[in-house]
Amino acid sequence: MVTLVVATTTDPASINPAKALLAMPGWLPGPSFQEDMKSFAKQGVRLLQHHKSIVKEDNLDQRWEQVTGESVEEVIFLSKHTAVSNRPALTLHPIGVPHLKEAEIPPQGGKPGWAAPPNPRIGPWLRLLNNIASSHNLLPEFEITLEGTHHGPLTNKPTMFIEIGSTEEYWKRQDAAQVIALLVWEGLGLGGGAAVGNWSGENDKNKVLLGIGGGHYAPRHMDIVLKDGVWVGHLLSGYSLPMEDPKLSKVETNSKEIGGTWRESIKAAFEATKSAFPGGEILAHLDHK
Known part of the structure; x- marks a missing residue:
């Protein structure tokens, strides 16, 4: 490998x-x-x-x-x-x-x-x-x-x-x-020391942050990473969660749900994060901006 x-x-x-x-x-x-x-x-x-x-x-x-x-x-x-x-x-x-x-x-x-x-x-x-x-x-x-x-x-x-x-x-x-x-x-441990960040689902700090919302630089997500030593999965800024209000649509619809690709975005990010951290506990951390 x-x-x-x-x-x-x-x-x-x-x-x-x-x-x-x-x-x-x-x-x-x-x-x-x-x-x-x-x-x-x-x-x-x-x-x-x-x-x-x-x-x-x-x-x-x-x-x-x-x-x-x-x-x-x-x-x-x-x-x-x-x-x-x-x-x-x-x-x-x-x-x-x-x-x-x-x-x-x-x-x-x-x-x-x-x-x-x-x-x-x-x-x-x-x-x-x-x-x-x-x-x-x-x-x-x-x-x-x-x-x-x-x-x-x-x-x-x-x-x-x-x-x-x-x-x-x-x-x-x-x-x-x-x-x-x-x-x-x-x-990567190229100098002879131990590599940093090798994942193991058995690690005692097996919590993985999935950041949802906030700005592009995710300061609130980052504060948790620096303070609590958690692992980092995908970070979906607000612009990566497109939402469409059905009341503002020019097309006739009976839908009362918020449209847009925000569901698909979260699902894809979650599945990719899960695949990278087998055995990890994925925790959604929500930010609002």
């Missing part, structure tokens, strides 16, 4: 942490995969570099298994983050667009109604990232935060994005790239 860490050369917030990671000892050339993609190997980790948009590399986990014969356990994407606030930030989040209707075209990859299994490392790595960023003097300049579930690419294995935001100035920050590289290095 291998972990895929994926970076693109088109994004400084992606390739710079990958380069910092490769500067650490013990990496070797990885299995041959495809001509336009380099791979590097250390223990059970495969670091991949390609030249495409990070959200368009669909089914990379399946394709890797078919070509190399190695089973993929999880996928971790390195990427940039953009925000209207332009605030410097280091973020983690699961992926999917479970709220979109079948006919809609996802603006940033994925497919309507789909949610990837959330990587169980998200919660433990948020806490680890907070510690590493603090020890490297990135706090309080950088905000450490979760994001709501959004965008692609399509994957079938537990997946998360790690991002540097929120403008080109910060995407290119070498100190931020080094912190992300250390997060991956320490979090």
